[in-house]
Amino acid sequence: MTQGDKSTYTDKQKRQAEHIEKSEKARGASTRTAERIAWATVNKQDGGGKKSGSGRKHDTKH
Incomplete structure (x- = not known):
């Protein structure tokens, strides 16, 4: 995977990023x-x- 490649992210993660970017x-x-x-x-x-x-x-981190 090259730097900046978003193909390994889930659809949910991509939607979250879009929403945050818009905000x-x-x-x-x-x-x-x-x-x-x-x-x-x-x-x-x-x-x-x-x-x-x-x-x-x-x-394991809390």
Whole structure:
């Protein structure tokens, strides 16, 4: 996967990023900044793209 490739994200994660990006643009952020903030937020919430394997849902950090 190349840098910037969003193919490993779920549809839900992509929708979340679109919504966040739209909100950031409404607050006056540039398109590039809004996109960067949106994907950084999705990554922070979900830890990145799709994860496979058993036991991936268990988060040991609280």
